[in-house]
Amino acid sequence: xxxxxxxxxxxxxxxxxxxxxxxxxxxxxxxxxxxxxxxxxxxxxx
Amino acid sequence: xxxxxxxxxxxxxxxxxxxxxxxxxxxxxxxxxxxxxxxxxxxxxxxxxxxxxxxxxxxxxxxxxxxxxxxxxxxxxxxxxxxxxxxxxxxxxxxxxxxxxxxxxxxxxxxxxxxxxxxxxxxxxxxxxxxxxxxxxxxxxxxxxxxxxxxxxxxxxxxxxxxxxxxxxxxxxxxxxxxxxxxxxxxxxxxxxxxxxxxxxxxxxxxxxxxxxxxxxxxxxxxxxxxxxxxxxxxxxxxx
Numbered sequence: 001x002x003x004x005x006x007x008x009x010x011x012x013x014x015x016x017x018x019x020x021x022x023x024x025x026x027x028x029x030x031x032x033x034x035x036x037x038x039x040x041x042x043x044x045x046x
Numbered sequence: 047x048x049x050x051x052x053x054x055x056x057x058x059x060x061x062x063x064x065x066x067x068x069x070x071x072x073x074x075x076x077x078x079x080x081x082x083x084x085x086x087x088x089x090x091x092x093x094x095x096x097x098x099x100x101x102x103x104x105x106x107x108x109x110x111x112x113x114x115x116x117x118x119x120x121x122x123x124x125x126x127x128x129x130x131x132x133x134x135x136x137x138x139x140x141x142x143x144x145x146x147x148x149x150x151x152x153x154x155x156x157x158x159x160x161x162x163x164x165x166x167x168x169x170x171x172x173x174x175x176x177x178x179x180x181x182x183x184x185x186x187x188x189x190x191x192x193x194x195x196x197x198x199x200x201x202x203x204x205x206x207x208x209x210x211x212x213x214x215x216x217x218x219x220x221x222x223x224x225x226x227x228x229x230x231x232x233x234x235x236x237x238x239x240x241x242x243x244x245x246x247x248x249x250x251x252x253x254x255x256x257x258x259x260x261x262x263x264x265x266x267x268x269x270x271x272x273x274x275x276x277x278x279x280x281x282x283x284x285x286x
Contacts, residue, residue, distance in 0.1 A: 011098060025260060026068060043274040
């Protein structure tokens, strides 16, 4: 018996994971950088 | 090149290069993925699932490229003792890990309709999983070395030793029997049709620019943390 697999479901899942993971990494690294630079400025002004 | 190893010059360069790399990478990657998702025809053997190629291959290359960057930066740090090289190695770890995990996940998703299984313990998949574990161990080691005030040489030596896994991943499909296909792209040669190769190359460039932008953002964050910590420590000593 052959399984009925819709190939598009696998394509959607891979794209959602790849795009979501990449965007999340970019957003996290940008925000972490901005937070760290704000901390440095605060330490300079103290 | 050595001039940019000065943290002040590096920060001046990175302040405009980081958003430029991230923005241009995002545009190119979006264009390549749109091209691969909606414009290329289905493959004769893999059908529609061939579209996973445009995410899986760039992330696999950058997963390995990330560790190569760690190894080269670690070597520079160990030989020339330049602290920026140790920060560069740490900066490459997170994007390297994320791309390795995306590669493993998309490969597993691709494997189900093409091989009939989500996972096999063969040379390629196992060595790539080992790479993900190496990244996690490197990140934990570098963080604990910083927290405990231990020399950055320990994570640097680990980064250098871990590079042994890179040629193993690369040659695994040649050395051992595998469900994974042999290399489709080698030096100056490709068995991939031009219709698929063009968007793939755009995706590789786009993801590489994002990788570079994230490495710079991580380096800037690590440098800012070190500088803030040093300033607070100096203030505390002056107050005593």
